[in-house]
Amino acid sequence: MPGIPACPQCGLPNTYADGDIHVCADCGHEWPGAVAETAAVAATRDVNGNVLAAGDSVVVIKDLKVKGTSIPLKQGTVIRNIRLVEDDPEHIEGNSDRIKGLVLKTCFLRKG
Known part of the structure; x- marks a missing residue:
């Protein structure tokens, strides 16, 4: 069900x-x-099922193409100080060292 x-x-x-x-x-x-x-509904979880909170650091688990830029987000890239998207536990917001203003799906992230 x-x-x-x-x-x-x-x-x-x-x-x-x-x-x-x-x-x-x-x-x-x-x-x-x-x-x-x-x-x-309230819990935002990474690919391994760990609960994510605002301010956590996450690691990208596979290479991702980023719309609007020619720079890919490589596997192993650390996203520090994440922000949770209100009313959407499948997405987080954050910044990498090279790309600012990212919105990422949690199925491509693990807690780091």
Whole structure:
């Protein structure tokens, strides 16, 4: 089901809603539905699942072409002092040493 998050205990996605609670079919863990959905929306996570916060440093995991410039963002580039994009946990804002004003998808970043 698209709106139900993965189990917070075992991390497996085989979950379902049972009234006001969510249930994991694999481990049997039960948790309140409203609390889990708001926590899942609010967290910005990197490619490994680590929670990102404003001011963190992240590392680019693959070479990326940057629109508006001829300079690519190379694998291993460190983006320091990131800012979280409000209402969008899939993107962060930051600056590299050579390119300013970047908006990057979190699926290409790991916490550094």
